[in-house]
Ligand SMILES: [Zn+2]
């Protein structure tokens with residue numbers, strides 16, 4: 001039976017929560033980030049449900065375009081030091097509050113998106129205990 005597991009992420013720079021509890025997707029808080037696409041600036045809300053790729057943004061992003069992401073609180077650019085193995089765009093890496101990190105591709109339409117745990121066996125157990133209901 002599939003459970004809606006919601007992931008809580010924080011800014012890697014100032015460790016503040018990136019969750020928006022006022023805007024929901026699948027009845028869960030969303031991950032709110034500022035974005036830049038060319039000369040357009042806007043806000044995106046990503047679904048926090050594990051394995052869900054839904055997102056809502058207030059600017060138009062076409063499939064295939066690479067988006068830059070920023071913390072809405074400290075405005076630091078959010079980027080990891082890895083690139084997407086599917087399409088070569090930068091991979092965005094956000095720490096999960098309880099440990100591990102979520103990685104997703106910065107290219108619109110690319111489905112590369114995964115959760116990396118430091119220690120899979122203990123972290124995934126904790127993950128389901130805390131968020132799996
Ligand atoms: Zn920040």
Ligand SMILES: [Zn+2]
Nearest residue numbers: 084087105110
């Ligand atoms: Zn990609």
